[in-house]
Each structure stands twice: as C-alpha cells, then as structure tokens.
Amino acid sequence: MPTENHLETNQLATPTLTKADVLNQKNAEAELGGGQKRIDNQHKKGKLTARERIALLVDEGSFEEIGKFVMHRTRDFGLDKEHYLGDGVVTGYGTVNGRLTYVFAQDFTVFGGALSETHAEKICKLMDLALQNGAPIIGLNDSGGARIQEGVLSLAGYADIFYRNTRASGVIPQLSAVMGPCAGGAVYSPAITDFIFMVENTSYMFVTGPNVVKTVTHETVTAEELGGASTHSTKSGVTHFACENELACIQSLKQLLSYIPQNCEDEPPMLAYESGDESRPGLNAIIPANPNQPYDMREVIDELVDAGSFMEVHKNFAENIVVGFARIGGRSIGVVGNQPAVLAGVLDINASTKAARFVRFCDCFNVPLLVLEDVPGFLPGTDQEWNGIITNGAKLLFAFCEATVPRVTVITRKAYGGAYDVMNSKHIGADMNYAWPSAEIAVMGASGAAEIIFKREIAEAEDPQAKLQEKVLEYTEKFANPYRAANRGYIDEVIMPDQTRQKLIRAFTMLENKVATLPKKKHGNIPL
Numbered sequence: 001m002p003t004e005n006h007l008e009t010n011q012l013a014t015p016t017l018t019k020a021d022v023l024n025q026k027n028a029e030a031e032l033g034g035g036q037k038r039i040d041n042q043h044k045k046g047k048l049t050a051r052e053r054i055a056l057l058v059d060e061g062s063f064e065e066i067g068k069f070v071m072h073r074t075r076d077f078g079l080d081k082e083h084y085l086g087d088g089v090v091t092g093y094g095t096v097n098g099r100l101t102y103v104f105a106q107d108f109t110v111f112g113g114a115l116s117e118t119h120a121e122k123i124c125k126l127m128d129l130a131l132q133n134g135a136p137i138i139g140l141n142d143s144g145g146a147r148i149q150e151g152v153l154s155l156a157g158y159a160d161i162f163y164r165n166t167r168a169s170g171v172i173p174q175l176s177a178v179m180g181p182c183a184g185g186a187v188y189s190p191a192i193t194d195f196i197f198m199v200e201n202t203s204y205m206f207v208t209g210p211n212v213v214k215t216v217t218h219e220t221v222t223a224e225e226l227g228g229a230s231t232h233s234t235k236s237g238v239t240h241f242a243c244e245n246e247l248a249c250i251q252s253l254k255q256l257l258s259y260i261p262q263n264c265e266d267e268p269p270m271l272a273y274e275s276g277d278e279s280r281p282g283l284n285a286i287i288p289a290n291p292n293q294p295y296d297m298r299e300v301i302d303e304l305v306d307a308g309s310f311m312e313v314h315k316n317f318a319e320n321i322v323v324g325f326a327r328i329g330g331r332s333i334g335v336v337g338n339q340p341a342v343l344a345g346v347l348d349i350n351a352s353t354k355a356a357r358f359v360r361f362c363d364c365f366n367v368p369l370l371v372l373e374d375v376p377g378f379l380p381g382t383d384q385e386w387n388g389i390i391t392n393g394a395k396l397l398f399a400f401c402e403a404t405v406p407r408v409t410v411i412t413r414k415a416y417g418g419a420y421d422v423m424n425s426k427h428i429g430a431d432m433n434y435a436w437p438s439a440e441i442a443v444m445g446a447s448g449a450a451e452i453i454f455k456r457e458i459a460e461a462e463d464p465q466a467k468l469q470e471k472v473l474e475y476t477e478k479f480a481n482p483y484r485a486a487n488r489g490y491i492d493e494v495i496m497p498d499q500t501r502q503k504l505i506r507a508f509t510m511l512e513n514k515v516a517t518l519p520k521k522k523h524g525n526i527p528l
C-alpha cells in the first residue's frame, strides 16, 4: 500500500530541480521514514523514531549515515509500489563520549521495522565494519521480525546477522536495546549480543506473540506479561536492564560503554583518580554478630568502589547474587558478590548462570574481577537438582577457571563447601585472596558439620543437646575462621574491613600487567 510520502526515485529528477535539490529532496524523504502519520503514531505510543534515538545516543554532529538511499528489491504482494529510502533501518557510525561506535536503529514506521534482505544487508555491512575496525556496535531494535512479504530472503538476512553476531562475540562489545515490539528473528540477534536493554511498557520480546500462544497452548496472556521488560528482567533473565523510558535506556547504554574497551585487544578506559583517605570504617560494623543474620552486599560494594560508580547488571533477576560494573581508583572492574540479604546468598541455577555470563563478558573484554564472597553453599532440593543445578553451577565454575583477567576475592563471611571453590578461590586461578576476620571457611556450617561427624557421640550422650552445643563450638573454633586457609596460603592476607578499599586499589594496580594464557585450543566446552 503506497503511503502519502511515497516518492518514486525517478519522479524526483524533474528538469526544474537542480542536482542539489534532488539530493536534498531524497535526504528529506529518507529522513521521513514511513511518513509523518506513522511518526506521530510512534510518538503517541511514547516511542521515539530511529533517528531521534540515534541523535540522543551519539555525540552531537558526529553521526555519519551509511546506506541512506538503500531500497528493497521485492516485487511480491504490491511491494514493487511501496518503497522507503533506507528500507526501515538507519545505519552508521559516530562517537559516544568521544569513542567510535557503530549504530543501527530499526525504523518501526517502515513496515514495522520488519527485516528485509536489503535491511539485513545494511546491518551486516555495519557489523563487518565494526569488526574490522574494532569498535562496539549498538543495535536499537524495534522490529516485527522477518518481513513477511519476502519469505526466505528475510530469513536468510536474519541468519547473516546471527552469523556475524556470533563471529563478533568476544571480539567487539555488542549491545542491544529493545525499544518496541520485537518478535521472531528480532529477538535472537539481541540474545546473542552481550547485553540487552528494554524499555518498560513499550518494548516486548517474544519468539511468538500472544495470539500464537493462545492458539498453540490455549494460554491467555498479554504482550506485557509474555515478554515485557519486567517479565524479562525478573523472570526469564533475558534482559539485563529494564529502563523507565527511552531516554533512560540510552543513558544506560552510554554508561555501560564507559566501563568497557573498544575491543578484546584494548583496555577499559581508566579515569583520572587522586588518592585520598581510602579507609572505610563503616565496613567494620557491617557484618552482624549473629552469622545467620543478613546484611546487604550492595552496601559493601558501595563502600569499596569509587563513589556512585556501581552500575548493577541484572538487578532484579537472581537477586541472591549481585553483579555489575564499577570503578576502583579510577579503574574499571566487574563485581560479583553473593547477596546474604536474599536466600542467604545461596548459589542456585539462576544465580550461577547470571554470574557465569557476567564473568565471561568481563574476561572477554579485559575487565578485572572483584569477588565478594559470603555463600552458604548451593541450594538443595528436587527443583534445583531436576533442573540441573549441577550443570548450571558448573557454568560458574568453568567461567572463573577460564578467566585470565586480574581476579581478586574478599571473603566477608561464609565460604562453605563447593561454593568456596567456585567463588574465585585461589585454587581456580584467583590472583589475590583476602578474608575479613569474620570469614568462616569450611565444608559446611558448624551445626550441620557437628551433627554429621559427631552423630554417634551426640546420640549416646547423657544430654545430647548439650553435647551438640559443645561439638558445634569445637567445630566453630577450629574452622569458622579464616586462619586455617591463611596458614596454607589459600588466603593471602586477613584484613580488617576498613582497609579493604586500599588493599584492592593496590592489588588491582599490582596486577595491571598480568599475562596469562590458556592452553592452545579451538574453544572450551562450557557445560550448557
């Protein structure tokens, strides 16, 4: 169906127009996308246009567009009479805070941002440039998926993009913002990229929409419930950031870029830092006297890192582990911390996969890792076992074992069982391991341990309860401390909490030239 702004290219070249006029007219036509009416509709939904989004993202005046006059080649279903310059995606490069960044933004006003053969070619061209020139690529997605009128050509276009996403993975950072209803292929490309940002109430991600769900499974579900930002940031973990609105989304994209390098051979940007009083006395009172009492690991993080620098990733998903980017002494780091305030900080399936993915990102892109450990172990139970806690827990173990970036651990309290090994222990390649005096490094908590190893003695005692208490105390004195591990050198130093920031700044500085390589291989086989 031709639109009111539709202009055939040859119609523009009338003799009354100068060559400059023709160019200006084509530029104006391209910039109008699917026409003013559809732009107004986009605005009415609380959404910006592709070009407005790019303008907010890149430094003013820095954007250079590529392929502005590209048109689709389809002749079926009346599309030979409906062309839009640019074919539904704006592609190009610019700078974000002075650093080269490639950007594509799908234009929902043109066929709902649906991906055609030529639309895909434009994105692929940009991906090739980003990979060759070693700079991040950001996709601003707003697309109904494969352009239905093009059949297999659009499917092929998606496959070309997925292939490039995968080849570029670990070489250049790839960020995806989902800023509208994204279906089918439009969700798989973001899923392969490093981080997904969604906008609350205006963006959706699903493989099949509510209508198909209703037909196939007879479930009645709204688009928001099925694939909205809140669903994917809390239930599925598909999205890493749920943003209040589009502006907040674009600001978050920019913030994330500020912690990471341009490519895997580059270093993260270092901010100027003037050292001062690095002691943090507030930390000395943060661990409750009762070891079963929770505290908020975010408070520890906030005290340790440069003021206000913590950017939490996956904030509302698997909250029993906290991950995110921060700076310490101006240096960019990735933080992984057990969260005693949620499920006592236990490791379960979601926490393990969340942290594993984050550790692997940091390792790909030379971001040193700080691990704050207070973990009572892995979550027991049929739900966890039957859903594969073994395989999923192994992901985190694998990710840490494989990581060659500088790695520092601080055990604040519990480091029990296999979780002690997993959480960046010395044995799996951590560089510096600290413990606070409150650390308890043991196979398990004292009461569980006493019940098992002194079972007979307790049962035969005149007063079993008193005997249990005695044995709990004995076990606590022997193991519920950091000194056995420090005696062996598994802990490099036992430090007071208030000294921790200073120690970390020095440790990461000491480790900045770390060289570590993995054995020659094609790639590892992480348990999936």
Ligand SMILES: CCC(=O)SCCNC(=O)CCNC(=O)[C@H](O)C(C)(C)COP(=O)(O)OP(=O)(O)OC[C@H]1O[C@@H](n2cnc3c(N)ncnc32)[C@H](O)[C@@H]1OP(=O)(O)O
Pocket (backbone or CB within 6 Å): 001, 038, 110, 111, 112, 113, 114, 143, 144, 145, 146, 147, 148, 149, 155, 158, 181, 182, 183, 184, 185, 186, 209
């Ligand atoms: C790799 C395999 C795949 O990708 S298979 C996936 C194929 N895609 C889909 O099944 C999704 C189809 N589209 C939809 O469900 C809806 O259009 C969604 C995306 C939810 C948006 O709904 P709503 O906001 O109401 O907009 P709308 O339906 O009025 O669409 C706006 C204009 O865009 C068009 N459009 C949409 N999707 C496509 C598509 N895949 N191919 C071609 N055109 C598409 C609509 O026809 C509509 O066009 P117009 O503005 O009325 O001219």
